[in-house]
Amino acid sequence: NAGVMQNPRHLVRRRGQEARLRCSPMKGHSHVYWYRQLPEEGLKFMVYLQKENIIDESGMPKERFSAEFPKEGPSILRIQQVVRGDSAAYFCASSSGPTTDTQYFGPGTRLTVL
């Protein structure tokens, strides 16, 4: 009964490189959410996706950030040309339905930009 899986758990990138973060939702879940967490702070919503669709990306920075959830395979959060300010923990959550269904979180990917 695997939960939400994320990889890599830790990712180090130099400024200007690309970061790709992967998320596999819980079995039976087709709704995926990405959140970002800075140290000592709460999680901030970034984007909500269903299979092959972006439903709400109101929390995504306008540039360099993109997300997808293809028909097959994990959801991907992609950060192009990373900067030091992108260093954070990125969490993925999944739910079986939208809005008021419980979101279950993965262990996160800790991105460090040198």
Next chain:
Amino acid sequence: GESVGLHLPTLSVQEGDNSIINCAYSNSASDYFIWYKQESGKGPQFIIDIRSNMDKRQGQRVTVLLNKTVKHLSLQIAATQPGDSAVYFCAENNAGNMLTFGGGTRLMVKP
């Protein structure tokens, strides 16, 4: 429940005592609330939830109280154990697609 920055409020309790963690939420239209526990280096773990048509819900050793009049949520942990030490976040869903998280409270349990 806005994030307040670098220093989390801390609640220190003796093992075996009851703990009460409070949260003020921001949106009167929110209709679903969740408490999460986050241990160091891990993702948030679901503890208990409550919908706006209720004012109290109980789980195993935990109780959530909701006061919609003053937009206040609390988490009560009975007989607190060392394994309860973590950061606790409340989150609200305001009829949208996202959870809005509060700033978190660090619970420290003294043996």
